[in-house]
Amino acid sequence: MxxxxxxxxxxxxxxxxxxxxxxxxxxxxxxxxxxHDPLTGMLNRAGLQAAHATLAETGPMIVALIDLDDFKRVNDTHGHGRGDDLLIQVADRITDIAALHGGAAARLAGDEYAALLPARTDDLGRIADTIATIVTQPIALPANSNPATVTITASVGLALVDTGDPFTEVALHRADIAMYHAKRTGRNRHAIYQPGMTMPPVQHRRGPRLRDQHQPTGEATA
Incomplete structure (x- = not known):
């Protein structure tokens, strides 16, 4: 039994x-x-927030916000399929940069990416130049016929944040402000957040993005 x-x-x-x-x-x-982002395999906003919590335990960090310039032109000229191919290749490049610095990277929405890097240097300009140089290398877009090679630029905003700074209200918000200053000064540029820097006037912006609904409405954390 x-x-x-x-x-x-x-x-x-x-x-x-x-x-x-x-x-x-x-x-x-x-x-x-x-x-994770389903198209690129990168972290998404929630994944980057989790990475922020982990990296914050190691010390101050650099937040980089990378927004591709005139990405709509790629979709309009080459089609959305090739546009997706470009987004994936850019994602791979930004992921490699973040991994090289011991950080993490994410695709936040559309053609906007972010990276969190341990603050092992205070030369944020060099970090921004590295990101821009790698992102703007020519990208071959595969196709069964009529393959194309495109070059796209990016506007980069950077901010140095402390371990206790909240992810959305301070870290990402400050990098966002810097990135829009880079956009306003002609694109294909970078800007570094400085105390007291505020978001450019509305007329200089492209309009709200998917994550703007999570942004604080005041300027107290700028």
């Missing part, structure tokens, strides 16, 4: 194992999807 029960238990476990494995796979996939 005991032997029968043991056999039944073993058979029950064998029968349940495929279901358990399937559930674990689904859970892992769901967890990954919550933290």
């Amino acid at each position: 005991i032997a029968t029960a043991v056999v039944a238990l073993a058979l029950g476990r064998l029968t349940a194992w495929p279901t358990i494995r399937s559930l674990r796979t689904q859970l892992a996939h769901a967890t990954w999807s919550m933290l």
